[in-house]
Amino acid sequence: MLLPTPRLLHAAALLIPPLLFGCANVGEPPFAEAAPTATKCPQAVPSTARCLAGTDSKGAHYLIAMPADWNGHLLLHAHGGPFLGEATAKRAEEDLTRWAIAVKAGYAYAGSSFRQGGVEVRAAAEDTERLRRIFRAHVAKPKRTILHGQSWGANVAAKGAEMFTASTVGSQPYDAVLLTSGVLAGGTRSYDFRTDLRAVYQYLCNNHPRPTEAQYPLNIGLPAGAKMVQADVAARVDECLALDKPAAQRSADQQAKVQTIERVLKIPASSIQGHMNWATMHFQDIVEKRTGGASPFGNAGARYAGSSDDAALNAGVARYRADPAAVRRFAADTDLAGRIPVPVLTTKWIGDPTAFVELDAHFGETMKKGGSGDRLVQTFTSKGTHSYISDVTYPVLLDALLGWVEQGAKPTAAGIAAACPAYEARFGAGCSFDASYQPKPLESRVVARERP
Structure with missing residues (x-):
């Protein structure tokens, strides 16, 4: 009408x-x-x-x-x-x-x-x-x-x-x-894929955190009190994926990793950096300040598909269970x-x-x-x-x-x-x-x- x-x-x-x-x-x-x-x-x-x-x-x-x-x-x-x-x-x-x-x-x-x-x-x-x-x-x-x-x-x-x-x-x-x-x-549904992104990215790149740094559950974003800004996250992502360069200027390995993320998580290369920022600093804000130090995010049971070797991917990605109390607190605020x-x-x-x-x-x-x-x-x-x-x-x-x-x-x-x-x-x-x-x-x- x-x-x-x-x-x-x-x-x-x-x-x-x-x-x-x-x-x-x-x-x-x-x-x-x-x-x-x-x-x-x-x-x-x-x-x-x-x-x-x-x-x-x-x-x-x-x-x-x-x-x-x-x-x-x-x-x-x-x-x-x-x-x-x-x-x-x-x-x-x-x-x-x-x-x-x-x-x-x-x-x-x-x-x-x-x-x-x-x-x-x-x-x-x-x-x-x-x-x-x-x-x-x-x-x-x-x-x-x-x-x-x-x-x-x-x-x-x-x-x-x-x-x-x-x-x-x-x-x-x-x-x-x-x-x-x-x-x-x-919040308990809208951000699931950012947990997936952190897990898949780490499987592919292993630099956030680096092996030489203190390890932490990826579903908390960053440890409480840790300081990181968008430029820091971008430097790590560009080191692995070269998102700061046109696709033609990336190495074959870098482009293959970008394409794996695109296919598995169904997001374009242009949005990877933004979602990595949110899955880092915003997750830290949520866990540290909103949900009592426990994460409301998890990927237990998630079966990823679209990579060149899904069996290896699913066997290799880190797995996390959302904390039930954290989920309830986050749901009360955002759902x-x-x-x-x-x-x-x-x-x-x-x-x-x-x-x-x-x-x-x-x-x-x-x-x-x-x-x-x-x-x-x-x-x-x-x-x-x-x-x-x-x-x-x-x-x-x-x-x-x-x-x-x-x-x-x-x-x-x-x-x-x-x-x-x-x-x-x-x-x-x-x-x-x-x-x-x-x-x-x-x-x-x-x-x-x-x-x-």
């Missing part, structure tokens, strides 16, 4: 009462957060917009942008990553720069740096909800609030939509949820129940090498099991990158969500694909929705394993 145009949607918002999902954001308890102050907007934001910045009571920095032609709606953003280290105002500025399209489309924007770095989903969801309340208390009361999560932030947004509802905060805080390029299988009481729309580039498209298949099953399957619509694109698909992609999705909330017009992948070209005159070319695509199960991409 065709979606209504942005102008018609705006008119509908003024004329049609919110019958389907109720009136949100009333009767909330008193709020004592300080007001934000005026600040210069990033260059990517329209020059007619005004920006506000602040630091909340937990130490999270945030940035708000108000367009001159505000449509009355708020896009509340949860960023990806996560990044390690202290929270910085620069992070909030980078996010607004990337998502300036929301302001260009007439939406107010609010994004938090989160109070800390590291893999802690619930805390990030709390920081995002606190920012929503800051916006309402000190800036404006939006007609509708759309909670947006990007990449790892999609996990944050989905968890936040389950945590903060009418029953927990006194009124429904979010009218709809938009999840883009999402890590949507929860989803599929109980989201408002419309949810997702999109992902089919070729995403960072957050596999099969994660969306798992999320769809989670939503069905949690009783929210009828509140989910999933879309996929044939072009894009993990970090950003195209400018035009996001306004059409936001308008589709508003049409769903305000008119009860549940969108379809086909309807969104058909509506997109009409937005290109304003937002530029870039429509690539594939209405027929359906992702395969997660187990088709990431090998099954024993679980506690």
Whole structure:
């Protein structure tokens, strides 16, 4: 079906009462957060917009942008990553720069740096909800609030939509949820292949750690207190795989190892380095700071295939069992129940090498099991990158969500694909929705394993 145009949607918002999902954001308890102050907007934001910045009571920095032609709606953003280290105002500025399209489309924007770095989903969801309340208390009361999560932030947004509802905060805080390029299988499933990568890489390369260094279980990332940065990991990976060189300049042995990883783990060479970084420093953060020193990751029972000698590979890779208590702690923070009481729309580039498209298949099953399957619509694109698909992609999705909330017009992948070209005159070319695509199960991409 065709979606209504942005102008018609705006008119509908003024004329049609919110019958389907109720009136949100009333009767909330008193709020004592300080007001934000005026600040210069990033260059990517329209020059007619005004920006506000602040630091909340937990130490999270945030940035708000108000367009001159505000449509009355708020896009509340949860960023990806996560990044390690202290929270910085620069992070909030980078996010607004990337998502300036929301302001260009007439939406107010609010994004938090989160109070800390590291893999802690619930805390990030709390920081995002606190920012929503800051916006309402000190800036404006939006007609509708759309909670947006990007990449790892999609996990944050989905968890936040389950945590903060009418029953927990006194009124429904979010009218709809938009999840883009999402890590949507929860921490206990989404990171399995990174455990596999560490094990297969070590089997092939044996330099992380080196034989001369203290040995440790690969599923902890690094020992507690050990210091390593991305450049250190890259130096070891390039030493073995020469990812810093074109394929034609690698030795035959190096290229064979790269191809083994590509075939066994189903990731392109271009994403090996990024996943090795996450499987090193992020795993260390999780084990050292989130799960009591034990690892929630394991590869016991995993049977790898695609190498030149699978029997030797499976006999030679290191094996680890996930600690049951660590799994429970990590699941409580990151896994989803599929109980989201408002419309949810997702999109992902089919070729995403960072957050596999099969994660969306798992999320769809989670939503069905949690009783929210009828509140989910999933879309996929044939072009894009993990970090950003195209400018035009996001306004059409936001308008589709508003049409769903305000008119009860549940969108379809086909309807969104058909509506997109009409937005290109304003937002530029870039429509690539594939209405027929359906992702395969997660187990088709990431090998099954024993679980506690």
